[in-house]
Amino acid sequence: MELIHKFGLEPSLFLFQTINFLIIAFILKKFLFNPLKKMFDERKHKVEQCLQDVESARIALENANEEKQHILEEAENNAGTLIAAVKVSIEETKEQAAREAKDRSEQIVYDAKQKVAAEFENMSKQIGKISADISGKVISRVLSNLFTDEEKQKLISRALEKIDEKVTN
């Protein structure tokens, strides 16, 4: 008892301190821990929601990337097909142009040959005509002294006929 008295143990003080602490513990729980717990839960919920959003965004991004890749591959394939088609078309156009050019050149050559042949024929005719005239004149001059007019005429006619035959052949 003396020891208890020495340490100042007093039932009323002990009771006061116990009740005081219980009140403080109650206040702390009611006004500090509970609101904080609520806030922790809310924060945790928000963080989880944010994580879910991030996950959704990640999945959406992955899908978008896959779609992009798919589109790129498709575009690449389309581009390949188009390039091949264009190449074929170019080749065809080239061939067609070459063919047309060849046909045209052949036509030109043919036309030229025809023209040359016609010119040659014409010239041959003219030359024949001129040579016939010259021959006629030469013969008439040569024969004018040897034959009579009637013989001359016969000879000239026969010569002209021969010339005509030759020219025609």
Add this chain to the structure above:
Amino acid sequence: MQLNPEVLFLVAGFPVTNTVIATIITDIVIIAFVIIVSRAFTLMPGNMQNAIETIIDFFREIAEEISGERAVFIYPWVVSLFIFIAVSNLIAQFPGFESIRFHSSASEGHGVPFLRAATSDLNMTLALAVTSVIVTNYLGVKYKGIKAYVGRFLSFKIFPVFLFVGILEFTNEFTKLISFSFRLFGNIFAGEKVLATMYRLFPIGFPLPFVALELMVAVVQAIVFSMLTMVFMHIMTDKSH
């Protein structure tokens, strides 16, 4: 400075001691802090909220680590004990404690200190110890059931081994009271005594390292008290024990 708190005056027969005044100041500080902090609770915490969240999270994480889902009931008690003891101890380091004297008709000479650390009163530390032990046993009944709880103290398995163990466990509950209350009381009382002596011998400069030491002791003792409570609560509520 004597072991028992000095009675300043009586209110309706209730002895108002200097430790009671210190306790009331502690209450005012805690309540004011709670009001200020709880008004400004936001999802993005400020400095004050951050500080209190850090303290609560520290104990909650430890409690969850060792006790799992039982931590929900354990950590509020532990944090309450920590805050109350830490604030009581730290407030006592402010100027005015021990130095402001109170003169009454009963006091002699220089009078008695008007303020004294609340935890340097055995009534206070014993009250905290009793609360801690009672709550611990209550949680034991709640989580293990009355049969398992009583079986902890009274068991006839492998007679008389567990009966003896039960007696030891029962005695242990009382030794907890003594160790809890006297450890805190002894540390704070001795610290105040050392500081008072230092201030008397070399009032300027010299006591500063001791003040720093006392600040550390104030927090360490609060941690020790609350952590031991947590451990005892875990042991009492754990079904494997």
